Amino acid sequence: MLLYVIRHGQTDYNREQRLQGARDIPLNDTGRGQARANGEALASTSLELPLDGFDWVSSPMSRTRETMELVRTAAGLIPDAYRTERLLIELSFGDWEGQTLDEVGAHSPHLIEERERGKWRFRPPGEAAESYAMLAERTDQFLAGVDRPTICVAHGGVIRTLFQRIGKVPDEEAAMVDIPQDRILKIEGDQIGWI
Template sequence: MKPISTIYFIRHGQTDWNAEGRLQGQRDIALNAVGQVQAADAADRLAALAGERIAEAEFIASPLLRTRRTMEILRDRLGLAPAGYRSDPRLMEIDFGSWEGQTWAEIRRRDPGGASARDRDRWGYRPSGSSAESYAMLTERVAPVFADLGRSTVVVAHGGVARAMLVALGHLDIKAAPRIAVRQGAVLVVDAAGWRWA
C-alpha cells in the first residue's frame, strides 16, 4: 500500500436511534437536532486543524442520509458548497442483518447464542441475515477506498467503517479495533504518524 495522505475521518452526527442505543447498520436514519450540532462542531475542529488548506482536500461520504447530511452541514459551515463532495457505497456502515433496529439488551434477550458468539469473536462474527457482514468482511469492502486516496481527504462515514479503516491501514489489530469508541462530532486524524482524536 502506498503512503497515505492525511485522512480526516468524521463519524456522522447523532440520530434518534443512536440516542436509544439501537444498531442502525444500513438503515437510513436521519440526524436529530443534537447530530446537526455535532456536524457543525466537527467542521469547527476541522477548520482549526487544517485551516484554509481544507478547501483543497477531497470530500467523500457514505451514501446514507445521516452521513450525507453531516457532510453537507460541515461543508456549509466551512464556507464550501454543501453538495461539493462524492459518495461511495463502500463506505456504508457494517450490515448488522437481523440485529438492525435492536438495542444490545434486546439482542441478548432474543438471540443469546448469537450475542455470545459475537462476544467470543467480535471481528469474525456475522449475524443472521442474507446481507449481514462481519467486521472482517467490512474491512475487505472499505480497504480499497483508503488505499486509493491520493491527497488529503475528509471522510464522513460510520463507527464500524472507522474501525475497519484503522485495521486496513495497519494502525490497529483485530482484537483492539472493535473495542474502540468512535465519537460523534470529533475528528479522527489518520496520517503516516498514526491516528489521534482532535
C-alpha cells in the same frame, strides 16, 4: 496518505443504542449540532491545505450526507460540493438492525455469547449481514483509491476498520474502539489519532 475522518452525527438509533447498520436513519438535533461543531473545528484548525484543496467524500447514506453538508456549511464551503462512495456504507447487522443488544439477547442469547467470543469475525444472521472483517475488505478498497488529501464522513464501523488496518490495533480491540461523533480523526501515513 492524509485523511481526515468524521463520524456522522448522532441519530435517534444511536441515542437509543439500537443497531443501525445499513438502515438509513436521519440525524437528530444533537447530531446536527455535532456536525456543525466539526465543521467549525476544521475551519479553525491549521491544515496542510486550504479546505477546498481536499477531496471531500461521504458514505451515500442520508445521515452521512447531512453531516457532510453541515460540516461543509459550517466550514464556509458550498454544502453539496463532495462525492459519495458506496464502499463507505456502514456494516450491515442483518436481521438485528433496529434492535438493541438487550433485545437480541432476549431472543438469541447464544448468538450474543458467540459475538462476545469474537466480535471482529462475527456475522449476525441475515443475508446482507457483515462482520467487521468483511467491512475491512471494503475499507481496503476505499483506501486503495485515496490518491490525494481527503476529508471523509463515514460510520463508526468503517472508522473501527481504519484503526485495525492503519493503526494496527488488534482485531478484537478495534471492534470495541469508542468512535465519538464530535471529534475528527487524522490519518497521516501510518499514524492515526483524534484531533
